[in-house]
Amino acid sequence: MKTTPVVGQSFLGPFVRRVVALAALAACITSAWAQLAVSTIGGSAGITAPFSNTGLGTFNVPYGIAVDASGNAYVADTVNHVIRKISSAGVVTTLVGAVGASGSANDATALAPAARFNGPRGIAINGAGDTLYVTDTSNQLIRVVSLAGAG
DSSP: OOOOOOTTOOTTHHHHHHHHHHHHHHHHHHHHHHTOOOOOSSOOTTOOOOOOSSTTOOOSSEEEEEEOTTSOEEEEETTTTEEEEEOTTOOEEEEESBTTBOOOGGGTTOOTTTOOOSSEEEEEEOTTSSEEEEEEGGGTEEEEEEOTTOO
């Protein structure tokens, strides 16, 4: 059975409507992307030096990040073997560990100033915002960091 188009009807109609709809969608997506802003909250581009308490600080392979309800960010600074805190005001501090000093699995219960990590990567914060969970990769451990009293 052969179909014959009715005068004024086009088989391109549905195709053209789809193309117009896709073009409109692309315009919306492009408009949304144009409104996105990217900024730096910590680190200095191209610098992988040990940490400094000046400016945005320096990181060496920042790997994991967790953000609490107050806007503080906690970063697993992998090659520096530390956990950093970037306050909601943008101040970067070393929260746990000593820059460049990897630690052993034997200090699993040490207090923050003495605790050491060996290549921390993953990091998560609990719902109450008072505990960090850190994958201490090269020590093959999951570490718990209490933020009570961390200010």
